[in-house]
Structures are given as structure tokens and as C-alpha cells.
Amino acid sequence: MDTFLKKSQVSSKSEVESFLNKVNSLTDPFPPENKGRLIFGMDATASRERSWDKACHLQSEMFTETLALGGLEVQLAYYRGFGQFHATRWISKTDQLLHEMTKVKCAGGQTQIEKLLGQALKETKIRRVQALVLIGDAFEEDIDLICHYAGKLGALGVRTFCFQEGNDPIAKSGFQQIARLTNGAYSAFDSDSVNQLKELLKAVAVYAAGGLKKLEAYSKINTGAALKLTNQIKK
Structure with missing residues (x-):
């Protein structure tokens, strides 16, 4: 049976809106052709209910690091339940993206990473996608098929940044192979390392x-997690 987010797990409107208003006042909007494009892919199956609210806040903070660089267009994509996969339109404002994220309800089901990678392939053939983020805690698919899709993304220059919640060894192996084949990066996190994930997501947004030059400059100022990510994708 599908399991859904409790009402209390949805982000606080007043808390988030004050942050978003500040972000949106920092700079004028940039034309779409000057914006980088990032697909933010999330596992929204039942096991990730507890961390979804935190993910909403982390996602909004990614934008603060990119406004001065020309901004960022983000597409939220998630899978859940029995074969459910959804991708939003391209979004360039934090309040719009957060609205989409807070509408999502987690539901029990198997992973659908194949669909997420396929979505990235489709979008980058229309207009270049610079990066794909995958946040999840499980890997329940054919590794050879996933590697095939990942290899295609790598050939098209779409780096994938895989962030694993927890320590499942099968998920770790699968996520690491996706990152390797796309010239991206992998990192694990748990409830005690949310701040590290926040810094990594900011670095991906940068x-x-x-591009890589901006990330290198950013990692010189913001050492630690950002520097580790930079070193991974430069190998």
C-alpha cells in the first residue's frame, strides 16, 4: 500500500518564503539562453519520507550560489509508487521549484533510475543539460542497462552527481558506476551529514x-566537500 508524507513533514511556508524573497531580490533575472540547466532527480519512494522535507530546503539553497553566475534552470524529476515517474517544466525561480517539491508525496515502490537517465538523455538532445543530480537510497534495476544509459550521458557530456542516503552496498556500487561512466561524482550521506550534502549540492549548482572553471574557483574559497567533488570530476 502506498505510504504518503504526513502533513507535518511539508516545509513551513513562512520559514521558506522569507528565504526565497531574499534570494529573488539579490539580482535581476537572466535570459534563459544564459542559464545552465540541471536535472534534480530524486527517489520519492516510501523509504525516503523522513528526508524529503530537508531536501526541499537544500534544493532552494542551491540557487544562492548560482545567481551571480547567470542563474540556473532546474527540472525536478522523481519516481515513486508503481511505475510513477514525473518531470516538471524547467524552472528558474526558487519559489516555483519549492512549490513543486512540496506537492510531492512519497509512495512505496521500486526504483526507476532508468527512467531518470532516459529523461536526461531526452532533454539534453533538445538543449544541453550540464548536470544531473541523483539522490536516493536504493538500486533495484539491471546494472548493465543502467550502465548503458549512463554511458550515453557521458558521451553527451552530462555529468551525473550521485548522492546516496544510507549505506546499502548495492546502491553504492550502482551509484558509483553511474558517476564513473558520466565523469561525475559520488558521495554518501546520512542524517548526521546533511550539511555536507548541502555544500555538495551548492558545488554542483555552481x-x-x-562550468568547471567556476567550480574550481568556488572550491578554492569553499574547501572541504566542494574541493572533494572538484577533485573527483577532474580525474
């Missing part, structure tokens, strides 16, 4: 908006 890369998507400004």
Missing part, C-alpha cells in the same frame, strides 16, 4: 551554472 558547476551547472558556470
